[in-house]
Amino acid sequence: MEPVERRGDGGGNDGEIVDHDGGGGIGGRNDGGGRNAGDGGGRNAGDGGGRRNAGDGGNAGVSGNSYDGSAAGSAGGRDEDRSAPAAQRPAPTLADVLLAVEELWPASLAEDWDAVGLVAGRPTATVSRIMFAVDPTLEVIEEALDWGAQLLISHHPLLMKGVHSVAATSGKGQAVHRLIEGGCALLTVHTNGDSAVGGVSDVLADALGLTDVVPLAPAARGLPEEGIGRVGQLATVVSLGDFAERVFNLLPAVAGGVRVSGDRRALIRRVAVCGGAGDSLFDAVRNSAADVYVTADLRHHPASEARESAAQGRPYLVDMSHFASEWLWLPEAAKALGNMLTDQQFGVELCVSQTNTDPWDFILTPGLGG
Ligand SMILES: [Zn+2]
Numbered sequence: 242m243e244p245v246e247r248r249g250d251g252g253g254n255d256g257e258i259v260d261h262d263g264g265g266g267i268g269g270r271n272d273g274g275g276r277n278a279g280d281g282g283g284r285n286a287g288d289g290g291g292r293r294n295a296g297d298g299g300n301a302g303v304s305g306n307s308y309d310g311s312a313a314g315s316a317g318g319r320d321e322d323r324s325a326p327a328a329q330r331p332a333p334t335l336a337d338v339l340l341a342v343e344e345l346w347p348a349s350l351a352e353d354w355d356a357v358g359l360v361a362g363r364p365t366a367t368v369s370r371i372m373f374a375v376d377p378t379l380e381v382i383e384e385a386l387d388w389g390a391q392l393l394i395s396h397h398p399l400l401m402k403g404v405h406s407v408a409a410t411s412g413k414g415q416a417v418h419r420l421i422e423g424g425c426a427l428l429t430v431h432t433n434g435d436s437a438v439g440g441v442s443d444v445l446a447d448a449l450g451l452t453d454v455v456p457l458a459p460a461a462r463g464l465p466e467e468g469i470g471r472v473g474q475l476a477t478v479v480s481l482g483d484f485a486e487r488v489f490n491l492l493p494a495v496a497g498g499v500r501v502s503g504d505r506r507a508l509i510r511r512v513a514v515c516g517g518a519g520d521s522l523f524d525a526v527r528n529s530a531a532d533v534y535v536t537a538d539l540r541h542h543p544a545s546e547a548r549e550s551a552a553q554g555r556p557y558l559v560d561m562s563h564f565a566s567e568w569l570w571l572p573e574a575a576k577a578l579g580n581m582l583t584d585q586q587f588g589v590e591l592c593v594s595q596t597n598t599d600p601w602d603f604i605l606t607p608g609l610g611g
Contacts, residue, residue: 330588336364350436362426374594386423441516446471457525470515472529492565503557516566537563564599
């Protein structure tokens, strides 16, 4: 499958996207217009505000081809050691990384049905390179091994259901073998990453410029600002068409693009978002009085029923790629973890997978625009 490509300005590295292979292949914020971590305004890494935010307000910079967690920036580094090259600081053990991950994305925030945590790896092993990815596919695992990662942190679980064998005769067994043979641990941060402050939906909300953001479904065991999905306000009223374009331009280029249900000229301001499949949240979306709901994997019946029961046409729907919606989180997650490990005086390099794991490759459409 082709690497994720920038669809927007094509203007090279915007200083945010981690590009470990130097090929400039992956893009996230296609128009470069998203709000970045470290801008002082978000709830993500570098804003110094939230309890579980990594970093101290210094700019969690991503520079060059990979993020080594040391680019504290000239304007915000709190202590001298933060700007020391990663290579001059000791690498953490996997156990050290697990503690930092638990601080950022507590396992207690995961849904009951989920399977998060360490899938493979020895806690005493040294971890000097960490790759983030949406899916632990074989292609991604090979990419991680090629880069020399000792830890792959994936959003989706490799082993969601119980298995009786990890023989290398199945795809998942092969994945386990390649990881262990290559000395690379695998860690899942799934619905705990969705729910946490600075999580998947928080990043989406920030990227869309939402303010006064609260969870759509507050976490059963978390802070008030934690939970699944987010809802907030745009700075100004915009048309549904312009808003959909904004969503489209934020996302990595994937075949499926963005689908919209609603009048292109309708005006909207209140926006609900849920990264990944969000059609279980329609009741919460209606209760939130959102004008539009942005999520992924909307199926026919939930979507059409939601439109049938919409009040004055609302909420309108914006359906995006599951992979793309969650990919946006990866650079922010890498920065957050890098900041936390750097604050703990560890030296580590982090990067984001360049592999497009969206399962769809092309689309046929009547292409009715206008
Ligand atoms: Zn997902």
